[in-house]
Amino acid sequence: MLRFIFCGILGFWLMLLSSISLYLFIAGERSNILHPLIALPLVVLSSLMLLYGIGQWGKWAYLWIFHAPLPSAFVFDLLNTGTGKGDALLPIVLSPVIAYFIVKAYYAPPVAPPETNGGNSPN
Secondary structure, three states: OHHHHHHHHHHHHHHHHHHHHHHHHHOOOOOOOOOHHHHHHHHHHHHHHHHHHOOOOOOHHHHHHHHOHHHHHHHHHHHOOOOOOHHHHHHHHHHHHHHHHHHHHHOOOOOOOOOOOOOOOOO
């Protein structure tokens, strides 16, 4: 429980803070949150903390779930034609959901092919 609180929750908030800071730097907006040279290593460190805290250490594909909103928000921001601010939430919310199902399928145990008895029936 302590591992989840100190590494999982703290890692999530550090990753969120540093990812937002990096996004604002890449988008060209002035940010007083974190300097990019501090935010980039903090993203890596907090991601590792997050994996350890949720008990998925070594399953590196789970990082896609947590890092999916940043690139989707950046691409949406580049392609945005000014249709509305509420439209930006859709790719930010859907990208981790889609990434979750892809990662879940990636780590699913392989399905064994059906056994054949050489044409003999089990009766």
